[in-house]
Amino acid sequence: MQNKTFSPPGQRAFAARFEAQKIAFGPVVFQCVHYAWKRGVLQALADAGEAGRSVDELAATGRWSAYALKVVLESCLSAGVVALAEGRYQLDKTGWCVLSDEITRINFDFVQDVCYQGLFDLGRSLDEQRPHGLKALGDWPTLYEGMATLPEPARSSWFAFDHHYSDTSFPEILPDVLASAPRRVMDIGANTGKFACALLAYDPKVRVHLVDLPQQLALAEPRLIDAGVRERASLHAVDMLDATRAFPANMDLVWMSQFLSCFSEPVIATILARAAAALAPGGQLLILDTLWDRQRYDIASYCLINTSPYFTAMASGNSKVYESGDYVRLAQAAGLRLLTTRDGIGYCHSLLRFVQDEA
Structure with missing residues (x-):
């Protein structure tokens, strides 16, 4: 196998430290972006266009509290999902991907609905090579025995993920x-x-x-x-x-x-x-x-590599x-x-x- 790195050439220590913090708070950011997407906050910013919207304007719709908006939008800001200019939030390029890029949305749903809760048991699953996280979805030895009775929304998200990559x-x-x-x-x-x-x-x-x-x-x-x-x-x-x-x-x-x-x-x-x-x-x-x-682009290798923990914690424990x-x-x-x-x-x-x- 050829040598491989995902770090930018010549990355400095300060930048590396910032990347490390992104990993540490990754689950937090994921949930905040997921909330903003599924609850319509990102769509409201998309509808506002370049003018953007303030927290007060968004809260005035009655769909979200000002508190929830501040917590979620500030996290989205830190992830580059939204931008903030003169007190008004706008959808940034990454936010547009979350809203409109099919593979991004499928990956999001798969991680949230199939993997997220079970990944808490990844360490134990790795040590024992058994899918201990699967109990978050059902009582089966492996995911494959339970596929026919997988609960929603995990079932729909799993099949969307599987079929999108294969079909x-x-x-x-x-x-x-x-x-x-x-x-x-x-x-x-x-x-x-x-x-x-x-x-x-x-x-x-x-x-x-x-x-x-x-x-x-x-x-x-x-x-x-x-x-x-x-x-x-x-x-x-x-x-x-x-x-x-x-x-x-x-x-x-x-x-x-x-x-x-x-x-x-x-x-x-x-x-x-x-x-x-x-x-x-x-x-x-x-x-x-x-x-x-064998991927041409790092983004594909990144997604595939980080699908492996799903197999460990949720699917089989050893694949x-x-x-x-x-x-x-x-x-x-x-x-x-x-x-x-x-x-x-x-x-x-x-x-x-x-x-x-x-x-």
């Missing part, structure tokens, strides 16, 4: 999936069946085998029926943590999208070994995932957003060889194509 890549990636002209495709970690539906609609000759927990397949089947492709789809309920459960055999192509990051390295090793064993002669395995070391080298190493141990890598798919995805290693 943007589907139209672009389908030609890659079909490049080797597969007829039997296995979608491991099929989730709600969105990819399977897209692939089946794209190529009428393909048959897809969806492999996932029974709870997830129960969500996928109605989608397949609604899309009119159920007759070309087979559903296989498999607990990925059970290394003795083989996958359906004789597959031309095995597909995994944003899936392996849900598991620890030892479990990934068993999944890849079973996937390799399921391939027909000449078959290929494709992994589409968000790999933090993360991986580097590409982790997957390559584990695939090699399963008898697979990296054939090609393609980056820049969708928002931040890379596609790793593996073949059986004949050496």
